[in-house]
Amino acid sequence: MGSGLPGGRGMRVAVVGGGIIGLAVGADLLRRGADVTVYDPAPDGIDGAWHVAAGMLAPGGESVFEFPRLEHLLDASNARWPEFAAGLGDVGYDDAGTLGVALTADDVTEMAREWRHQKLSPLTGSQLREREPGLSPRVRAGAYAPDERQVDPRRVVAALRNVLHGRLVPRLVDDVSALDADAVVVAAGCGTAALTGLPIRPVKGQVLRLRGEPGLLTHVLDGAADGRHVYLVPRADGEVVVGATQEERTDRTPTAGAVHDLLRAALDLVPGLAEHELTEVTVGHRPGTPDNAPILGRLRDGVFVAAGHYRNGVLLAPITARLIADLVLTGTADPIIDDFTPGRFGCA
Incomplete structure (x- = not known):
């Protein structure tokens, strides 16, 4: 060298x-x-x-609660993403924002900490369904984060x-x-x-990919359903990514329990996903410090x-x-x- x-x-x-x-x-x-x-x-x-x-x-x-000084770095990188994505071409960049959603009263308590930290205004279940009609009528409350994006x-x-x-x-x-x-x-x-x-260290994560007719969801959903945290990321072509587990394990084995928990939480929040095809179960490892x-x-x-x-x-x-x-x-x-x-x- x-x-x-x-x-x-x-x-x-x-x-x-x-x-x-x-x-x-x-x-x-x-x-x-x-x-x-x-x-x-x-x-x-x-x-x-x-x-x-x-x-x-x-x-x-939730990362900012674990390491508060990370917030400034996350914000700085988020601000760079529009230019970064534009320089790469069509990479699925979407700035529709994220809906935080909570199914039960306990879920609202869990999710509200993040919403307060982000200074987001709370939304009722009916207000959420005006933005995202596919949400379950059981969804109690949530918030809209307009600065969050996906790629x-x-x-x-x-x-x-x-x-x-x-x-x-x-x-x-x-x-x-x-x-x-x-x-x-x-x-x-x-x-x-x-x-x-x-x-x-490797931190195992299991993620599902579903596919159906485009348009069921227009926002990323980040939510809790009966104590299960889940996110749903819709793509323009009808794919919906559902994730993710966090396991202190090194294996790459997909498990029935993880698939069940992710699907149950996703369907509790968006019942229409029941008609989607399960196209992929993937396992990866996040590099954690x-x-x-x-x-x-x-x-x-x-x-x-x-x-x-x-x-x-x-x-x-x-x-x-x-x-x-x-x-x-x-x-x-x-x-x-x-x-x-x-x-x-x-x-x-």
Whole structure:
């Protein structure tokens, strides 16, 4: 590996990891004149967390309660998404907003914490059904978040792969010091732990995809039904993504219990989904850290990390790309990155 000194045009940068984060970082570096190579054992594969992700761009979710300083980063990235999506073409970007919904009184109590934090005005069940007629008459209350959006991560990855065409190398990297580059960015998701020693763990998530006639839903739904949290993300072509479990497990086995719980919650909120075809059950692993916030910054001379995004990898892709590209090319870190450096886990 080279010295890793900040360069610019022509600087040779190796990106390890071809998921949505690694590709976004690579594309930003390429646009700014770096000579980029992205290493991924399956550069045309579907093994990453992005393949399972629903693509909700929701900066006001529960993550901010776990790590309050994450909120500013989430908001900053959400603001960058319209331009980021426009630069990639048709990636399923939709800004109709999100409806938070609650079925029972206990569900209202659970969901109201997020609505208050986002300073959203409460809506009655009838007001919700005016916006989304497919909602069950049992839905009691909710709120509308107009600044939340959605995108199709599979389309985003395809578009980023196209940007980086000819620079994707099918290689499993097990030693970053062996790479011939001026700088290395490790963005290998859960695989980052083995390459860097950083505390990143896999968190299993099971997600369903349904398909029916388009138009049953026009907003993303983020809700609770009899104590079961669920989100529903409708696509323009009639697909509805339903998710997701959170399991501290490493296996990739889809389970009947998870499918049952997700479907029950979804049908309780939107009964019309009963006529949809169940087309896919997918299992993936979110890369989680001890505080469930991402790891962004310099690990050591010439080696940088962009990993551990947990539930927010899709949302944080644009801001991660800019922050890491800035740091690699100029040697200077934006202060917004200070709370997310590897050093908070005792890594310099």
